[in-house]
Amino acid sequence: MTHTGPSPFLYEDDVVRAVIEYLAADGWTIDSFALSHQHGDDIVASRGAQHLIIEAKGDGSSKSNSARFGKPFTRNQVKTHVSVAVVRAMQVASTGLAFAAVALPASEFHRLEVERIAPALRSIGIWVFWVSPAHLVEVQRDHQRRPS
Template structure:
């Protein structure tokens, strides 16, 4: 899985996946907008997803088309976890808080290192590739 998805591509793929699972997209944000990246509903239940990409989504960036390094991935996952924690703090108790990440070795390694506390907190993780979304935990 060497594809380098941008954050916007992760958001688009996740929205298609959620639609296929019966969710209605209420709101979404691109990298130029603020707030949680995806808010969707199914049977009155809400899911809020913070997404991260594997490369820059800015074509004029020096990082565009190049994979983020380990430190950048750690930083991005840290920011995603904070966003997911804010959802848990601000939303009603039935809201699902989730993170969507590229399905690659670097992101999996970092997320596996914090898997137990994320599960304990009830934060879901989706791993995204061009052709598939894996409900990781």
């Protein structure tokens, strides 16, 4: 079972929903999405001939059977989750078929981890969607990079 009530931080599903809303308002069609209890790419979107695949992570476990349920992730857990998200984005970018992105809470630990690798993300062309506690979305991307 996953958490569905209010939280002091963003769960993965909160991040996914906020980015979906942002993308739809920006003219993207949401082709598919997966919430935390589902398998598959977290968000797949298209706009004309452009395709975008996003790997999302939250700031805490929404699974009620988890030892960390209802608690924010530690710095080391955030580092691991950011690493997993970036590797998935690199896999997408390597295909050359879609823009690749990660979507993360705009928390201190997430920002610190991404800041350390931001130049590499830009050089690869990986976008970062930051989601605030108010579910507002900010996007960092290199507009010059295009999939093949």
